[in-house]
Amino acid sequence: MSAPAEPTLPAPYRIVARRQDSADVFTWTVEPLGEHAPTFLPGQFNMLYAYGIGEVPVSISSAAAGEPLLHTIRAVGSVTRPMAALPVGTVIGLRGPYGTAWPLAEAEGGDLVIVAGGLGLAPLRPAILGALARRAQFGRLCLLYGTRSPADVLFADQLAAWRARGDLELRVTVDRATPDWTDEVGVVTRLIARAGFDPARTTAFVCGPEIMMRFAGEALLRRGVPAAAIHLSLERNMKCAVGYCGHCQLGPHFICRDGPVLAWPRLAGLLDVAEL
């Protein structure tokens, strides 16, 4: 990981492309104006600063190598909504990358199960691409993706391409189907029992709404996946991103610094506390 030299100083980046992924999700392709082009690991995030609007943490959704820098953003709050309206060509501030990464190297030699819920597919995309780039190093590779409705399915073209490869078990489910939907229906946690993997030699990466991750973690444990092999990516109100301010604290963890990717044993008992 290349740590930023000035951890709280944004570097100028230009939005060079924008893709609308669903009604409220869009992806920016950004390029540095100067020489600031840090490397990153799958699962890390950047702080994106829309000048005059505000700054938000956004996970990196591009491959760690060989792709332009992508950020997939949901227009949902007071910063990301105005961000959605910024035209291509706008200069934004970017600082990062921050946080921990998906432990892809640790997962090699065994099966890898990736459970994504909604926008959680975006931070997992670099890990999926990383695993596919080194496909021979893994046993069975399963991607279980659940989202709200067919209209909310992200990266549909990419999913189709992954399915066509034949060396990845891809299951897509929606909570609310439309009459033309032919894939699975129901919550993503149901797919864990259906997927073909050997629990004892499986590593799992999970990202999505926190409640979904809690139930997914429990379903993986029921299936027999060791707790230490289950990794979740948490989201909190990150401000400084370097472990100074404490806004993103979850119990003893600063999610920006100790996370966002944390192993299940470190989160035990924290995901079902209402006040945290």
Added chain:
Amino acid sequence: MTLRERVESQRFCQGLGEAQCGELAACASERCFAQGEFLLRQHAPADTFYLVLEGQVQIRLALPGQGLVTLETIGPDEAVGWSWFAPPYRCQFDALATTPTRTLAFAAEPLRALMERDPTVGYAVLKVLVSTLSERVQSCRLQVLDVYAPPAGQR
């Protein structure tokens, strides 16, 4: 695999004796459904307990003005329906095979009679049924939560 072996490989047969498995097998048959064929129809007598061996089944409900809505999909090693177990033994939903589907089909009446007559068998089947029900209720609760919706106050 013979029908008897197929029944014996089911979770509820673990711990049951040979004779009990034989009685369960006597209630069972293998039944196949073509894509687009219904396993269950809403309001019809719930006279069969299906376990999916291969294929995919959609549980559907007719909603006025919206047509047929799929509530969930059922895959291999999963049970379809439990209306056969409790009065009035009427199906509450449609179950449609969306791929060619192979099932283990238990005739409900002799199965219920066997469960009543032999509580060990009854308990074994019921344990599986309750675990299925519990899983479905939990899933249903998550679906109702609408976890992918924008947080309250930001909709």
